[in-house]
Amino acid sequence: MTQRTILVLGASGLIGRFVTDDLRARGLRVVGLARSLSPAQQLSALDLELPILSLDTTALTRLLSEHAVDVVVNCLGVLQDGPGSDTNAVHRDFVMRLLQAIATSSRAIRLVHISIPGAAEADRTAFAMTKRQAEHLIAESGVPHAILRPGFVVAPSAYGGSAMLRALAAFPLDLPGKEMATPFQPVAVEDISATIAWLAAREIGDASVKAVSWDLMQSEPITMAGVIKQFRFAFGTAGWPCVTMPSFMLDLGAKVGDLANYLGWMPPMRSTAIAELRRGVQGDPSAWVAATGIVPKTLTETVGRHPATIQDKWFARLFLIKALIVASLVTFWLISGLIALVVSYRAAAGILTAHNFPPALVDPVTIGTSLMDMSIGVLIAFRRTAAIGLVAGIVASLGYMFGAAILTPDLWIEPLGALVKTGPAIVLMLVALLILDNR
Structure with missing residues (x-):
């Protein structure tokens, strides 16, 4: 049999990246495609x-032909609408064009589509409803396909919800009791990749897998509390007494997450994430197991094989703190600039006057530095410009320190140590800059 080519769409994501690398390790020819790939x-x-x-049907057809694709694995997905994220465009409209490209291709191509588990009547969010619409489009297309509905995906890397659960496991913090009791059947990402490899080995004319829909998850029922407990065993925090988060804090966190979403950030705690969390993750993997012979790994086998490394622990501890760091820096720069410009303008200008600063420059410098501080806060607030804002904040802080050393050296020994405290602020901005990446 000639070697088949697999095209993985969304090769930078949690599932897509692992599947791309794992299938290559199995000796398969895999083309990984993503909107953006990090150098690593x-x-x-x-x-x-x-x-x-942005690819239309013609461009997609040409892509399939140029790479002689036999299997397309669609791992594309977005959790919630926001700047640069459109659930309709990703889950429905793109799938429609992809199906047209496959149908009009001169090659016989199988589509493997990554969807979500659960009953359609329980779909409440745009995320779930558009995912289900894509399933209907695929089922009605006549294209050979396999719709895979993985449970909570456990992978070596972490992103979004999987990262949030690791963070909860690293801290003595539990979600409200109702959420902790929701069904949460996991699946090892290796089992997803093994399923795709199994499908890729099947002949395109094999009637038994021409149109299948499988739930991929461990058979044994488990709740979210059980998932977090298993991670706590790995992190060494299983014996810690835990504080339960009040429900209103979870809802408040979702609203704050939605605001951050509009600023271009993708926090795991958003209204859609909480709605899907409360819905739970459950399904029936029996058809998948019977067809492929794959025995799904349990959570204990997946997480419990190795204790968490120091890298795992640092990531989990920093994951929730990252939002606090960014929010505190935005607040610091905005408020410090606003106070100097409005509340304490005369006092700020008086510092320059008292140190024999040229009178003609006192007001322009006071106003200019205040606006600069506020601009840095705004830059950090938006994900697209956060790195620029952090670098600008570090440069501005160093400028204040060196400028004061030359023009007003006595400020270094004033009782409250305002300039001395600038040093830790610079370090915090450096930390934020170093942990800015999401994946």
Whole structure:
């Protein structure tokens, strides 16, 4: 049998990246495609960066032909609408064009589509409803396909909800009791990749897998509390007494997360994430197991094989603190600039006057530095410009320190130590800059 080519769409994501690398390790020819790949993710000449969602049917057909694709694995997905994220465009409209491209291709191609588990009547969010619409489009297309509905995905890396659960496991903090009791059946990402490899080995004309929909997850029932407990065993925090988060804090966190979403950030705690969390993750993997012979790994086998490394612990501890760091820096720069410009303008200008600063420059410098501080806060607030804002904040802080050393050296020994405290602020901005990446 000639070697088949697999095209993985969304090769930078949690599932897509692992599947791309794992299938290559199995000896398969895999083309990984993503809108954006980090330098570390560009592991092969077959890792491609393209504006996937902008590709029309003709461009998709040409892509399939140029790479002689036999299997398309669609791992694309977004949790919630926001700047640069459109659930309709990703889950429904793109799938429609992809199906048209496969149908009109001169090659026989199988589509493997990553969806979500659960009953359609329980769909309440735009995320779930558009995912289900894509399933209907695929089922009605006549294209050979396999719809895979993985449970809570456990992978070596962490992103979004999987990262949040690791963070909860690293701290003595529990979600409200109702949420902790929701069904939460996990699946090892290795089992997803093994299923795709199994499908890729099947002949396109094999009637038994021409149109299948499988739930991929461990058979044994488990709740979210059980999932977090298993992670706590790995992190060494299982014996810690825990504080239960009040429900209103979870809802408040979702609203704050929605605001951050509009600023371009993708926090795991958003209204859609909480709604899907409360819905739970459950399904029936029996059809998948019977067809493929794959025995799904249990959570104990997946997480319990190795204790958490120091890298795992640092990431989990910093994950929730990252939002606090960014929010505190935004608040610091905005408020410090606003206070100097409005509340304590005369006092701020008086510092320059008292140190024989040229009178003609006192007001412009006071106003200019205040606006600069506020601008830095705004830059940090938006994800797209956060790195620029943090670098600007570090440069501005160093400028204040050196400028004061030359023009007003006595400020270094004033009782409250305002300039001395600038040093730790610079370090905090450096930390924020170093942990800015999401994946």
